[in-house]
Amino acid sequence: MTRQQVPAAEIAEIPGQEALGVQGAASDDLIELLFFAYRDFVGDPDRILAEYGFGRAHHRVLHFVVRYPGLTIAELLDILRITKQSLNRVLKDLIEQGYIEQKTGTSDRRQRLLFCTNAGADLAADLTRVQTRRVARALADRAEQAGTAAMSAHDFLLAMIEPDERAAVCRLMARRARRAA
Amino acid sequence: MTRQQVPAAEIAEIPGQEALGVQGAASDDLIELLFFAYRDFVGDPDRILAEYGFGRAHHRVLHFVVRYPGLTIAELLDILRITKQSLNRVLKDLIEQGYIEQKTGTSDRRQRLLFCTNAGADLAADLTRVQTRRVARALADRAEQAGTAAMSAHDFLLAMIEPDERAAVCRLMARRARRAA
DNA sequence: TGAGATATGTCAACAACACTGACTTATATC
DNA sequence: GATATAAGTCAGTGTTGTTGACATATCTCA
Numbered sequence: 001m002t003r004q005q006v007p008a009a010e011i012a013e014i015p016g017q018e019a020l021g022v023q024g025a026a027s028d029d030l031i032e033l034l035f036f037a038y039r040d041f042v043g044d045p046d047r048i049l050a051e052y053g054f055g056r057a058h059h060r061v062l063h064f065v066v067r068y069p070g071l072t073i074a075e076l077l078d079i080l081r082i083t084k085q086s087l088n089r090v091l092k093d094l095i096e097q098g099y100i101e102q103k104t105g106t107s108d109r110r111q112r113l114l115f116c117t118n119a120g121a122d123l124a125a126d127l128t129r130v131q132t133r134r135v136a137r138a139l140a141d142r143a144e145q146a147g148t149a150a151m152s153a154h155d156f157l158l159a160m161i162e163p164d165e166r167a168a169v170c171r172l173m174a175r176r177a178r179r180a181a
Numbered sequence: 182m183t184r185q186q187v188p189a190a191e192i193a194e195i196p197g198q199e200a201l202g203v204q205g206a207a208s209d210d211l212i213e214l215l216f217f218a219y220r221d222f223v224g225d226p227d228r229i230l231a232e233y234g235f236g237r238a239h240h241r242v243l244h245f246v247v248r249y250p251g252l253t254i255a256e257l258l259d260i261l262r263i264t265k266q267s268l269n270r271v272l273k274d275l276i277e278q279g280y281i282e283q284k285t286g287t288s289d290r291r292q293r294l295l296f297c298t299n300a301g302a303d304l305a306a307d308l309t310r311v312q313t314r315r316v317a318r319a320l321a322d323r324a325e326q327a328g329t330a331a332m333s334a335h336d337f338l339l340a341m342i343e344p345d346e347r348a349a350v351c352r353l354m355a356r357r358a359r360r361a362a
Numbered sequence: 363t364g365a366g367a368t369a370t371g372t373c374a375a376c377a378a379c380a381c382t383g384a385c386t387t388a389t390a391t392c
Numbered sequence: 393g394a395t396a397t398a399a400g401t402c403a404g405t406g407t408t409g410t411t412g413a414c415a416t417a418t419c420t421c422a
Contacts, residue, residue, distance in 0.1 A: 027316035028309065032248070035241070038219050039262060055407055060216070067213070068356055073370060079353070081220060086409055088371065110369040110418045128209065135208035139334070153320070153337035172260070175249055236378055254399060267380055269400065291389045291398040368419070377410070383403090390397070 029173065030153060036169050037160035044130040052123065057082075057090040059127055062116070065100055066124040070113045072105070099123060134160060210354065211334060217350050218341035225311040233304065238263075238271040240308055243297070246281055247305040251294045253286070280304060315341060 045059055052058075064079055065071055077087055091114075094100040099120035105111030116124065138159035161169055226240055233239075245260055246252055258268055272295075275281040280301035286292030297305065319340035342350055 027313040027320070028248075030316045030320075031309070031312050032244075034219070034222060035244075038215065041215060043262075057408060063213075063216075067209075068353065074368095078349075082408085083410065084370075085372080085411090089408080092371095105369090108369080108419070112370065128212070131212050132208040135211045139208070139211075153334060156334035156337070168259075172249065238379060255397095263379085264381065265399075266382090266401080270379080273400095286398090289390070289398080293399065363422100365422090366420085368417100370415100370417080372415075373413085375411085378408085379406105380408100381404100381406075384401100386399100386401075388397100388399085391395085392393100 026154070030157065032173065033154065033157035033161075033169075036165075037157040040162045040165065041131065041134060041160060043162075044134060045127040048126055048130065054093070055090075057086070058094060061087070061090055061094060062099060062120060062124050062127070065114045066116050066121055066128075069115050072111045072113060074111075076114065094120070207335070211338065213354065214335065214338035214342075214350075217346075218338040221343045221346065222312065222315060222341060224343075225315060226308040229307055229311065235274070236271075238267070239275060242268070242271055242275060243280060243301060243305050243308070246295045247297050247302055250296050253292045253294060255292075257295065275301070 042056060046056065049055060049059055060080060061076065064076060068075075073084075073087070077084060080087065091100065095102065098117055101115045101117055102112040103115060105113050138156055141155070141159040158166065158169070223237060227237065230236060230240055241261055242257065245257060249256075254265070254268070258265060261268065272281065276283065279298055282296045282298055283293040284296060286294050319337055322336070322340040339347065339350070
């Protein structure tokens with residue numbers, strides 16, 4: 001009831017350079033699906049973060065510090081692509097409230113190596129849980145799709161959208177299909 | 182040189198519920214790749230928008246109005262998931278500067294139907310071009326990947342990352358693989 | 363050892379974009 | 393004619409990004 005209404009679902013079957021027009025239309029759909037997928041993807045942790053008085057910026061910092069213990073400030077700045085001042089504001093919150101610790105670098109004592117405390121790891125795990133659930137569910141959805149065929153980017157992004165909202169998104173995108181026909 | 186360093190590239194081969202641990206790790210990678218992919222994905226249009234004095238919020242409004250002419254305010258609010266006040270701020274800019282027009286609804290005269298002007302369609306096309314280029318390139322990358330195997334979500338998101346940055350992301354993510362080994 | 367580069371931290375001001383809450387106007391519906 | 397709905401607006405606030413300037417500690421190299 002959902003997939004059939006969406007045009008160009010067979011994107012991944014179109015080889016490289018041929019049929020650029022169709023691939024262009026497929027790309028346009030992916031652009032839109034990426035918006036919807038990301039919208040719902042960040043919505044999950046937002047609800048948890050609000051309980052702690054934190055925002056998405058805190059989440060991003062915590063995420064990368066948990067996953068890559070010993071990260072330096074410079075490395076984190078390069079990953080997040082924000083300014084030192086923006087990073088410092090949220091990092092200060094996380095350190096003061098005991099979620100992240102700094103240790104002076106051993107080989108280079110100018111560096112501040114970042115590590116999570118137990119509290120930080122716990123919070124990060126909470127946040128990761130809801131996001132992992134969504135992604136794992138999206139991957140699992142493939143099984144109920146085209147049988148043994150692998151999941152296309154289109155299918156994955158669609159599956160990342162909140163299930164209750166998926167029909168609405170498909171309905172919206174079907175408006176274009178009708179016009180094109 | 183890039184792919185081999187990334188762990189769990191065979192995510193899509195793991196059936197539904199079995200090996201949840203591995204799928205969990207795969208999900209974690211996808212979470213991170215989604216961040217990087219989205220970071221670069223929105224970076225492209227940002228540069229164009231800055232020339233017009235517009236931001237991402239303007240882009241989102243313009244995108245949906247171009248793609249779905251006649252959209253109502255209520256529909257747009259439901260899509261974007263922002264407040265009426267937030268929408269109005271950017272919509273006012275776009276209308277005053279001649280990129281979007283409002284027409285009173287015919288069946289319900291309370292509604293304001295949104296349409297793009299030619300200038301709006303031109304700007305939207307400019308913005309779509311850079312994003313379509315990135316997505317089309319990402320889809321095309323599949324051809325040079327696993328031959329006839331379909332593209333996994335992992336491959337797609339990785340291919341969405343700025344090519345020059347891809348190696349750095351892979352290097353970063355390889356740090357985890359080394360620890361796990 | 364001393365000059366200059368680098369890593370980090372900080373102050374101040376500002377802009378984009380989201381929020382809440384309260385209220386108005388026009389139109390539709392019953 | 394009462395009530396609901398679609399849209400617009402005013403005022404205040406918070407998060408997260410920005411620029412620019414500057415301070416401090418440490419490293420590197422001549």
